[in-house]
Amino acid sequence: MAVHKVAIVAMQGVQLLDVVGPSDVFAEANRQSGTDYYAVEVISTSGTPVRGSSGLALVPDRSIEQGISDVNTLLVAGDPLIQERPLSTALLEWVTEVSARAGRFGSVCSGAFVLGEAGLLNGKRATTHWSQAAEFAKRFPDVKLEPNRIFTKDGNVWTSAGVTAGIDLALAIVEKDLGLDIALKVARELVVFLKRPGGQTQFSTLLAGQLAQKTPIRAVQDFIADNLAADLSVAAMARRIGMSERNFSRQFKQDVGMTPAGYVESMRLEAGRRLAEDTSIPLKKIATDIGFHDDIAFRRSFVRRFGTSPAAYRKSFGS
Numbered sequence: 618m619a620v621h622k623v624a625i626v627a628m629q630g631v632q633l634l635d636v637v638g639p640s641d642v643f644a645e646a647n648r649q650s651g652t653d654y655y656a657v658e659v660i661s662t663s664g665t666p667v668r669g670s671s672g673l674a675l676v677p678d679r680s681i682e683q684g685i686s687d688v689n690t691l692l693v694a695g696d697p698l699i700q701e702r703p704l705s706t707a708l709l710e711w712v713t714e715v716s717a718r719a720g721r722f723g724s725v726c727s728g729a730f731v732l733g734e735a736g737l738l739n740g741k742r743a744t745t746h747w748s749q750a751a752e753f754a755k756r757f758p759d760v761k762l763e764p765n766r767i768f769t770k771d772g773n774v775w776t777s778a779g780v781t782a783g784i785d786l787a788l789a790i791v792e793k794d795l796g797l798d799i800a801l802k803v804a805r806e807l808v809v810f811l812k813r814p815g816g817q818t819q820f821s822t823l824l825a826g827q828l829a830q831k832t833p834i835r836a837v838q839d840f841i842a843d844n845l846a847a848d849l850s851v852a853a854m855a856r857r858i859g860m861s862e863r864n865f866s867r868q869f870k871q872d873v874g875m876t877p878a879g880y881v882e883s884m885r886l887e888a889g890r891r892l893a894e895d896t897s898i899p900l901k902k903i904a905t906d907i908g909f910h911d912d913i914a915f916r917r918s919f920v921r922r923f924g925t926s927p928a929a930y931r932k933s934f935g936s
Contacts (some may be wrong), residue, residue, distance in 0.1 A: 618652050618654055620653065620654065620655075620656050621654050621655050621656070621689045621690065621794065622656050622658070622685075622687055622688050622689050622690070623639075623643055623655055623656065623657045623658070623688075623689065623690045623691075623692065624657075624658050624660050624685055624688045624690070624691050624692070624715065624719075625639065625640065625657065625658070625659050625660065625692045625693075625694055626659075626660050626661070626681075626691070626692070626693040626694060626708075626712065626728070626731070627659050627660070627661055627667045627675055627677060627694050628661070628662065628667065628694070628696050628699075628708075629661075629667055629668055629696070630668070630669070630670050630696045630697065630698055630699075630702070631667060631669050631670065631675070631694050631695065631696050632669065632670050632671075632694070632695060632696070632697060632726065632779075632780055633669040633670075633671060633673060633675060634780050634781065634783065635694035635695050635725040635726050635728070635780060635783050636659060636675065636694045636725075637675075638725075638780070638781065638783045638784040638787065639692060639725065639783045639784065639786065639787035640657050640659075641784075641807065642784055642787035642788055642791060642803055642807065643655035643657050643787060643791070644657070645803045645806055645807060646791045646794075646795060646799055646800075646803050648806075649799050649802040649803055649806065650795055650799050654794070654795065658678040658679065658685065659675065659676075659677045659678050660677055660678065660679055660680070660681060660685065661677040661680055661681070662680060662681055662705060662707065662708050663680050664677060664679060664680030664682070664683065665677075665680075670696070670697050670698075681707060681708060681711040682707075685715070687718075688715050688718060688719045689719060689720050689721065690719060690720070690721045690722070690723075690790065691712070691715050691716055691719045691721070691722040691723070692722070692723055692724060692725055692728070692775075692783075692786075693712060693723075693724045693725070693728035693729075693731045693732060694724075694725045694726065694728050694783070695724070695725055695726025695727035695728040695729075695730075695745075695746065695779070696727055696728075697727065699727045699728075699730045699731075699749075700727075700730070700749060700752050704730070704731060704734050708731065709731070709734055709735045712731055712732070712735050712737070713735045713736075713737065716732075716735075716737055719773075720773060721773045721774075721775060721790070722737070722773065722774060722775075723774055723775030723776050723777070723786070724743075724745070724775075724776045724777070725777050725782070725783035725786065726745065726746045726777065726778065726779045726780060726782070726783065727745055727746055727749050727753075727779075729743055729744070729745040729753060729776050730745070730749075730753065730756070732774075732776070733753065733756065733757040733760055734756075734757075737774070738757065738759075738760040738774065738776070739757075739759040739760060740759060740760075740761070741760060741761060741771045741772070741774050742761045742763055742769045742771040743760050743761065743762060743763070743769055743771070743774070743776040744762065744763050744764060744765075744766040744767075744768065744769045744776050744777065744778050745762075745764070745776065745778065745779075746778055746779035746780075747764055747765070747778065747779070747819050748779075750762060750764035751874060764819075765819050765922075766778065766819065767782045767785050767786075767813065767819055768782055768785055768786040768789060770789070775789075775790065778819050779819075781809075782819070784807070784809055785809075785810075785812075785813065788800050788803060788804055788809070788811060791803055792811075833858040833860070833868075834858075834868060834869055834872045834873065836857075836858060837854050837857060837858060837869070838873070838880075840854075840857065841854075841880070841881060841884055842884060845884060845885050845888055845906070845907045845908045846905065846906060846907065846908045847908070849877075849881045849908065851865060851866055851877050851878070854877060865877070881908075882918060882922075883922075885907045885908050885909065885918075886918060886919060886922050886923070888907045889903055889904070889907050889909075889915060889919060889927065890919075890923065890930065892906075892907070893927050893930055893931040893934075893935065894930070894931065894934050894935055895935075897935075900912055900915070900916075900927050900928060900931070903915070903927070904916075912927075915927065
């Protein structure tokens with residue numbers, strides 16, 4: 618079996634699990650298949666040790682200047698502060714050149730910003746960590762961003778959400794390369810889901826909307842958080858701060874980045890998700906406590922947002 622070369626780019630400040638998570642999946646795939654199919658190398662811009670966001674250091678195998686040939690899979694790992702740091706021209710040129718030769722390329726977490734800056738995601742479906750999705754969408758409007766997905770595959774372009782999602786991505790790659798049986802054995806050995814319940818949904822999303830700076834809208838957000846079971850219709854919330862419904866809806870969307878209805882549903886579903894995970898309160902009671910008409914409406918919204926039912930979610934993640 619021919620060797621499949623995997624290059625993982627690690628930048629200063631990287632979350633180390635974005636690198637070692639996929640690396641361990643590929644290493645375990647070798648063990649479970651009894652082959653040396655995957656050969657993984659960590660690449661940095663300078664070749665010097667990479668200091669991760671945790672403070673621990675990672676020694677790369679080589680720098681981008683030393684070159685690497687015949688890459689089959691290129692992955693760019695994320696950096697929590699990537700939005701604030703300039704990306705070097707040398708890195709962007711290297712990633713562009715190698716991705717053109719690789720049979721498959723992609724990113725883990727905010728590594729998608731590198732691919733986006735290089736123009737490699739234009740017209741493609743992609744994802745990134747939920748907390749950076751709004752900024753990503755603003756910078757790269759030509760990318761078909763899917764912010765709630767754990768990972769996406771569009772042709773030979775694979776992108777994943779934050780941290781542990783890199784493991785999900787790597788497992789999917791192993792399944793494609795070596796088959797379901799090997800991928801399942803790897804997942805069992807690493808004690809992770811082969812496919813998480815809910816398909817590919819970022820359960821950890823607290824809220825995509827930002828907190829408004831303007832006092833009236835912020836006051837409404839505070840009221841929503843404390844009164845999920847109250848009447849949170851546009852009319853009721855607009856009356857609360859003395860605005861017309863039309864003006865309230867426009868101002869809310871401008872300040873928060875979401876419609877009032879979308880924001881309320883997100884808050885209710887996030888509260889429901891936490892209660893399903895952390896308590897043994899009956900799901901019917903949770904539904905009414907967080908403002909849904911009944912448990913059927915709660916289940917319908919929950920499945921639409923998270924890709925699984927409240928009962929299935931509780932069974933998998935409940936404490």
